[in-house]
Amino acid sequence: MYAMKYMNKQQCIERDEVRNVFRELEILQEIEHVFLVNLWYSFQDEEDMFMVVDLLLGGDLRYHLQQNVQFTEETVKLYICEMASALDYLRSQPPEIFHSFLNGGSGYSFEVDWWSLGVIAYELLRGWRPYDIHSNSPVESLVQLFSTVSVQYTTAWSKDMVALLRKLLTVNPEHRFSSLANIQTSSYLSNVDWDEICEKKVEPGFIPNKGRLHCDPTFELEEMILESRPLHKKKKRLAKNKSRDNSKDSSHKLKSFACPLIAGAGISLSNTSDGALQNSTCVPGQLVRPCMILIFAEVSSKVLP
Numbered sequence: 001m002y003a004m005k006y007m008n009k010q011q012c013i014e015r016d017e018v019r020n021v022f023r024e025l026e027i028l029q030e031i032e033h034v035f036l037v038n039l040w041y042s043f044q045d046e047e048d049m050f051m052v053v054d055l056l057l058g059g060d061l062r063y064h065l066q067q068n069v070q071f072t073e074e075t076v077k078l079y080i081c082e083m084a085s086a087l088d089y090l091r092s093q094p095p096e097i098f099h100s101f102l103n104g105g106s107g108y109s110f111e112v113d114w115w116s117l118g119v120i121a122y123e124l125l126r127g128w129r130p131y132d133i134h135s136n137s138p139v140e141s142l143v144q145l146f147s148t149v150s151v152q153y154t155t156a157w158s159k160d161m162v163a164l165l166r167k168l169l170t171v172n173p174e175h176r177f178s179s180l181a182n183i184q185t186s187s188y189l190s191n192v193d194w195d196e197i198c199e200k201k202v203e204p205g206f207i208p209n210k211g212r213l214h215c216d217p218t219f220e221l222e223e224m225i226l227e228s229r230p231l232h233k234k235k236k237r238l239a240k241n242k243s244r245d246n247s248k249d250s251s252h253k254l255k256s257f258a259c260p261l262i263a264g265a266g267i268s269l270s271n272t273s274d275g276a277l278q279n280s281t282c283v284p285g286q287l288v289r290p291c292m293i294l295i296f297a298e299v300s301s302k303v304l305p
Contacts, residue, residue: 002040003055006048021049028053031093034198035086046238059214061124064206071124073161075205080121080164081189081197087113088180111173118168125157130169146171160188 012021028039028051041052061079071079091110122130130151133142151169153162164186170176177183184194196202208214 001055002052005051005053008048009044010047012049025051027094031090033086033089034200035082036089045234046241047234057210057214058208061120063214063216064208065123065127068127069206072205073125073157076121076124077161077188077192078197078202078204079124080117080183081192081194083117083120084180084183085194085198087117091179109173111176111178114168114176114178115173118165121168122151122165125161126154158188160186164188 007021012018025039025042029042032038037054037056039051039053043050043052087110090113119129119131131145131149133145151166153165157165164177164183167177167182167186177186183189184192193202
């Protein structure tokens with residue numbers, strides 16, 4: 001079984017997200033790791049682009065935090081190792097995502113991902129984040145917050161865990177743990193068998209109940225009720241559109257037959273942008289035309305080892 005992500009092509013164009021979508025697909029096609037959500041196939045139809053990825057029935061950590069799950073220190077330790085392994089892999093595989101920052105551009109440095117790892121570990125242990133930050137917080141207030149507010153660590157945690165969190169949450173990136181090699185020097189992780197971690201041989205401390213749905217079902221209901229072009233009505237909608245297009249095509253042919261001058265001077269359906277979508281031969285892994293937006297091959301499968 002797989003999970004499927006879909007994005008409306010017209011909305012991507014209107015929101016100026018085309019470049020980001022292409023980049024996401026390119027990166028996903030280049031990577032494969034045991035602790036990443038891996039891409040298996042991508043395809044498209046008249047309305048949407050689809051990505052078929054790993055199905056993770058256990059839900060995400062945010063959902064379990066909202067359900068007041070209490071994560072033990074040993075469980076969080078395993079999560080730190082898994083995420084550190086994934087971050088190290090990403091840095092080695094698609095390093096170009098950091099190049100704009102390193103070259104003085106507006107990107108970001110990889111050190112911030114290790115800061116995020118520290119924030120996640122802290123929140124899993126305590127139930128809330130080390131800083132009171134919101135998405136609408138001004139940048140100026142954040143800079144002042146980081147320079148004046150100290151992170152509070154509870155005495156219930158082991159000293160080695162606190163020491164590791166301090167190194168991950170260090171404000172100055174030059175002094176922060178920001179690589180797998182850095183993390184592996186931590187005394188808290190000195191007994192970790194990293195090969196067993198990557199082979200998933202370490203028993204996790206928290207295992208979601210397989211008999212439950214580990215997501216909020218209201219999201220699915222919102223998609224069905226509020227979405228203007230819901231996926232479950234796509235088949236009927238596309239059939240209706242196809243019938244309308246066929247009617248227009250028949251009308252065009254009748255007009256062309258009745259007036260040879262128009263037929264000679266006009267543009268046939270197969271030369272229009274719509275015709276390119278319907279009639280062009282798709283080659284796996286290639287764009288139909290470089291100038292066309294979000295037009296992918298019918299099925300572009302990932303090469304398996």
